[in-house]
Amino acid sequence: xxxxxxxxxxxxxxxxxxxxxxxxxxxxxxxxxxxxxxxxxxxxxxxxxxxxxxxxxxxxxxxxxxxxxxxxxxxxxxxxxxxxxxxxxxxxxxxxxxxxxxxxxxxxxxxxxxxxxxxxxxxxxxxxxxxxxxxxxxxxxxxxxxxxxxxxxxxxxxxxxxxxxxxxxxxxxxxxxxxxxxxxxxxxxxxxxxxxxxxxxxxxxxxxxxxxxxxxxxxxxxxxxxxxxxxxxxxxxxxxxxxxxxxxxxxxxxxxxxxxxxxxxxxxxxxxxxxxxxxxxxxxxxxxxxxxxxxxxxxxxxxxxxxxxxxxxxxxxxxxxxxxxxxxxxxxxxxxxxxxxxxxxxxxxxxxxxxxxxxxxxxxxxxxxxxxxxxxxxxxxxxxxxxxxxxxxxxxxxxxxxxxxxxxxxxxxxxxxxxxxxxxxxxxxxxxxxxxxxxxxxxxxxxxxxxxxxxxxxxxxxxxxxxxxxxxxxxxxxxxxxxxxxxxxxxxxxxxxxxxxxxx
Numbered sequence: 001x002x003x004x005x006x007x008x009x010x011x012x013x014x015x016x017x018x019x020x021x022x023x024x025x026x027x028x029x030x031x032x033x034x035x036x037x038x039x040x041x042x043x044x045x046x047x048x049x050x051x052x053x054x055x056x057x058x059x060x061x062x063x064x065x066x067x068x069x070x071x072x073x074x075x076x077x078x079x080x081x082x083x084x085x086x087x088x089x090x091x092x093x094x095x096x097x098x099x100x101x102x103x104x105x106x107x108x109x110x111x112x113x114x115x116x117x118x119x120x121x122x123x124x125x126x127x128x129x130x131x132x133x134x135x136x137x138x139x140x141x142x143x144x145x146x147x148x149x150x151x152x153x154x155x156x157x158x159x160x161x162x163x164x165x166x167x168x169x170x171x172x173x174x175x176x177x178x179x180x181x182x183x184x185x186x187x188x189x190x191x192x193x194x195x196x197x198x199x200x201x202x203x204x205x206x207x208x209x210x211x212x213x214x215x216x217x218x219x220x221x222x223x224x225x226x227x228x229x230x231x232x233x234x235x236x237x238x239x240x241x242x243x244x245x246x247x248x249x250x251x252x253x254x255x256x257x258x259x260x261x262x263x264x265x266x267x268x269x270x271x272x273x274x275x276x277x278x279x280x281x282x283x284x285x286x287x288x289x290x291x292x293x294x295x296x297x298x299x300x301x302x303x304x305x306x307x308x309x310x311x312x313x314x315x316x317x318x319x320x321x322x323x324x325x326x327x328x329x330x331x332x333x334x335x336x337x338x339x340x341x342x343x344x345x346x347x348x349x350x351x352x353x354x355x356x357x358x359x360x361x362x363x364x365x366x367x368x369x370x371x372x373x374x375x376x377x378x379x380x381x382x383x384x385x386x387x388x389x390x391x392x393x394x395x396x397x398x399x400x401x402x403x404x405x406x407x408x409x410x411x412x413x414x415x416x417x418x419x420x421x422x423x424x425x426x427x428x429x430x431x432x433x434x435x436x437x438x439x440x441x442x443x444x445x446x447x448x449x450x451x452x453x454x455x456x457x458x459x460x461x462x463x464x465x466x467x468x469x470x471x472x473x474x475x476x477x478x479x480x481x482x483x484x485x486x487x488x489x490x491x492x493x494x495x496x497x498x499x500x501x502x503x504x
Contacts, residue, residue, distance in 0.1 A: 011092035013040065014121060014206045018095065018112035021119060021205035024180065028054035028113075029062055036110035040095060042207070049207075051091060053098075057107040065103070067091065076103075118190040120146075120202035125211055127158045133220075139182060139212070146201055146213050156201055159212040186212050192255060196248030198268055198278040217276060218434030219269025223349050226264060229428040230348025235378055236413055237427050238345050240440070241267075242338075243406035244275035249338065250399040252277065253331045260329050262337040263313050264344040273429040273437025311358050312351050313337040316366050317393055332393035338402065339370075339388030346377040380409055 013019045020027075023041040031039060038055035051067040066077040068085075074094045075085035088094040099109040127144030134141050144158035161182055182203070189200030199215035219225065222241060226233075245267050252259060259266075259277065266279040311319070315336035317328045343352055352371045353361045364370070368391045373382050384405055390396045397405075424430065424440040 011090045013091045016040070016092060016095070017115050019206070020113070020115055021207070022049070022183070022210065023205070024183075025054070025064065028064070031113045032056050032062065034111075035060060036108050037113055038109045038111070039113040039115075040091065053095070053103075053109075055103070055107060055109060057104075059106060063103075063107055067094065116190070118186065118200070118202040119206075120204050120213065122204045122206060122211065124148075125156075125158060125204055125213065133157060143216060144213075155216040157214045157216045159214065160209050182210050182212050188257065189214070192252070192257070194248060194251040195274065196244050196276050197251065198276045214278070215270070215276070217268035217278075218271045219273065219429065219432045221265050221278075222267040222269060222275060223264035223344065225269060225428070225432065226345060226349030229431060230345075233348075233428045235346075235376065236410065237429070239378075239381070239406055239410050239413070240427075241275050241345055242342055243403065243410060245277060245341070246338070246399060246403035246406055248275070248277035249334060250403045253334070253399045258329050258331055259334050259337075261310055261313070262334055262341060263310060264341050264349065267341075269429060269432065269435060271435060273424070273427065273432075273435050311362055311365075312353065313340045314362075314365065315393065316368065316391060319362050319366055328393075330393060331399070332396050335388050335396045335399065335402070336393075338399070339385045342377075342381065342385050342388075343371070343373055346374045346381070378409070380405075 014021075018039050020039050020041045022043075023039075028039060028041060031037075032054060033056070035056050035058045038053060040051065040053050042049040042051055053065040053067065055063050055065070057063055068075055068077050070087075073087035073089050074091050075087045076094075078085075086097075088097060095109070102108045124147040125144055127142040129142070131143040132140060133143055139159040139161050142158045142160070144156050145153050146156040147153050159182065183205065186200065186203040189198075190202075193199070198217065201213040201215070203213065204211040222245075230238075249259065249262065261279060262277070266277070268276045268278045270276055313336075315333040317330075318333050320328075340352060344350070353364065368389070370389050373385060377385075384397070384402065387395075387397050388402070424437045427437055427440065429435055429437045
């Protein structure tokens, strides 16, 4: 789809702080909270996007004014102009005029809702079709380049809506949902910065196609690595994978985010060989009204949509419809999925019930008949996974406990009387083209991953335990004090859940 005809030769609407590109009405309602606030956005109408001014009038009523254009310029839609409409060469000229004069006696444009920093410009992103990295439910990913504000260029993964590219006629609901899913994922990711979460750089949404920019991870996904090198990967290295993934999930859960699609395929390997949680297309923030306990996994999210769901990784309670008609996803269901991912890691990438149909698999999960872990799995991990697969969600361990258990197991398995440690030289991660892991254990804060300094994932010294123990009680449950690498903000936007039983 071509960009909306909103850019005149004189002034470009995409340069304005009040221009928010493609954003749904519900976002405008959330952002505009007092009389006089406004923003300009594009809607999902096909074949050409409508441009809308969203504002709040003096009576605290939300008003959405659709703009029109013809050969003579831009003007307010018929519902807002009783006489011959006044026309302007660009949207910027139109908005500037009504900011000065007001739209009506009760509707003024006095304060703009500032465009978020994660909305970036298409012109700063380049990619080529030959550099495709892969594809998923909603999008195709390419390796690309992103030019930062300081002029520096970095490698990124560019995610582009699959359905939007294919749509050549009528705009389908699938196309709309695809773009909305990308926007929601971008909003969620904009809140999270952690060394075990893929770094989000921004989204270009001023016009089609929408582009989501993420950290480029040269190692690809963990599942592919396991299938290729799993047989030559020892148990210590596999525990590192799970420990690093648990740290990422621990961070998400503390931020009250339920991933809902945790699996080896959705963990990426960075250029430095660090495991990072990725693919937040199904993630959902936990509303405070649903948050009964901070860390016991009881906080549930119920809803429905038409997206695909990964049955083999789903907890029993998510396969049962409750009185409200939706699956009960929670942090506890992420814990169950982490158990399934542990099975994947120690089976070298083979998923549970690899040859069985989805319907049979769902029945086994509902009954709690989970498969035995491979014989190579350490006994302590077998015991830990059995706790993750408890039928009662409230009896499953929380992610903080899981991370601490892996930390302890790793320290015990690599320590010796001479004090030597297990080095990275033989790690199969270093067999991946473009990946160089230079530390297996370190005993402090080091640099070397991205642009941040952080406590490297597997720590041999006592400061590792303290990272998990810095908890204080304040009101509705334990609160984690902010530690190095645990920066972040608000919880992410809600995503609708899935109804279809489609396996991956």
